Amino acid sequence: MAAGEYVSVSTQADTEKADLAREKTELADDPVQEHAELTALYVKRGLDENLALDVASQLMAHDALAAHGRDELGISDTLAAKPVQAAFASAATFAAGAFLPLLVVFLLPASALMWYVAGSSLFFLALLGLVAARAGGSSLLASAMRVTFWGALAMALTAGVGALFGVAA
Structure with missing residues (x-):
């Protein structure tokens, strides 16, 4: 990421x-x-x-x-692209976002993991979308729906590719 x-x-x-x-x-x-x-x-x-x-x-x-x-170009020192800062922010948010579903893995039996990890991941995505919207002052519902939709789509595509190549459970 x-x-x-x-x-x-x-x-x-x-x-x-x-x-x-x-x-x-x-x-x-x-x-x-x-x-x-x-x-x-x-x-x-x-x-x-x-x-x-x-x-x-x-x-x-x-x-x-x-x-x-x-x-003319919309480029300023304040808004200029900062690749290293973006990479660290991405790594930190990815790690924080992965922590919550990882807890589910430790708390539930292996037989129930696939559905609970997927469901809890979507729930946590929606929750983090709400937190981000609240912090940024944007629409809570729109943010939660956007993050959840794209997260679900990414999970579905990943599962589809896994099934296509025979690596899905």
């Missing part, structure tokens, strides 16, 4: 770097056009033409690449 998250977020970080490199070249090649582009973004967001021109001028004088990265 952590490796997949690292690879995925690294790809995002590479894309951001490439976008910023392209923007840096555009700023060097045609600063007037880039200034007009930034001004137009601010006008589109609701500033009048004169204020947008002033804001674009001041931000470009301070740090043109940062202004274009943030306002």
